[in-house]
């Protein structure tokens with residue numbers, strides 16, 4: 312009996328990768344999904360951290376990649392690539408997009424990983440599928456870049472983009488007849504209508520709509536925070552805790568010496584509680600207020616400044632004084648009574 | 664084949680304080696070392712685990728035996744099924 316061909320599909324949780332996998336499955340190919348956890352993913356962690364904000368943004372905290380896999384009836388393998396992905400973020404051969412998003416190198420990494428993963432499975436996999444659409448993203452999905460991704464990943468013509476296949480040279484799966492090129496698509500550019508029409512014709516009624524990009528690196532505010540962290544440390548590096556904390560709270564750098572990280576709501580305060588042993592942290596003791604972490608080293612005057620800033624975000628912000636306790640990682644604590652800083656004194660450029 | 668000699672009740676995965684999708688990733692890694700019929704209790708604190716681990720089990724064909732939540736503490740008990 313002839314064995315069906317097998318393909319690894321990169322599943323982000325968005326509509327394009329869902330459709331790409333589906334149209335290949337419908338041609339009798341055995342498809343399994345792969346999803347990479349880089350630490351910068353928009354999903355997952357943010358749901359857990361931002362309790363109230365999440366509720367207003369998305370009705371259910373589902374993992375969209377798993378949800379897509381369920382809709383398709385395929386297995387989904389989620390891989391932790393946090394450490395290996397660092398080189399992609401820190402040294403992208405093809406540079407960054409508009410923000411600190413190294414999209415071309417990121418795709419090269421993921422497609423390469425998909426192939427390697429496929430090789431390691433019982434019986435192996437024959438090709439890799441992505442939901443890339445020619446011309447959809449101005450920098451990473453132009454024809455030249457799609458070629459670079461296929462070449463640099465080492466996957467070459469075993470990389471099939473079913474949604475734009477008719478605009479691209481026939482790949483090995485098409486030439487060998489593993490998939491019928493005629494039944495693939497010619498989507499192109501930023502117009503999403505063809506994808507939506509295809510989704511509807513395939514019976515999908517619900518899908519995730521990631522705005523802007525699939526990860527925080529494509530977010531200007533987040534990229535700005537990451538750049539600020541590298542500048543402050545004089546070193547381009549990060550750990551998982553660093554990049555997680557950049558997603559949480561208000562960040563203010565009133566001095567080159569330190570940054571304040573101030574919880575904006577209960578979920579964030581809870582999350583920051585988990586880090587309080589590693590940082591100097593400030594609590595409001597006279598009123599309700601956020602938990603704040605101080606990243607860096609502050610002089611006594613700067614601690615006073617930090618306490619005044621934090622007090623401004625407490626319920627005592629209109630009062631003459633607010634009590635703040637400061638706890639250092641060595642176990643030493645001090646108590647300050649400060650005048651909350653008036654909003655107009657909080658400099659715009661402090662916000663990162 | 665399982666590479667563990669543990670009895671089913673001894674199989675526990677502690678992913679407390681990890682945020683999604685780490686509990687699911689760790690569950691997948693652990694299940695890969697277990698044999699069909701093994702039962703694994705996943706201890707977690709991220710409420711996303713209540714959605715994600717059952718969803719992961721559904722796509723991989725494993726069985727969720729029970730989910731319990733007491734305060735912040737979540738336990739999801741699953742049975743590993745044959746691939």
Ligand code: SF4
Nearest residue numbers: 413414417524525526
């Ligand atoms: S937006 Fe982020 S995850 Fe998506 S391709 Fe670019 S770098 Fe990769």
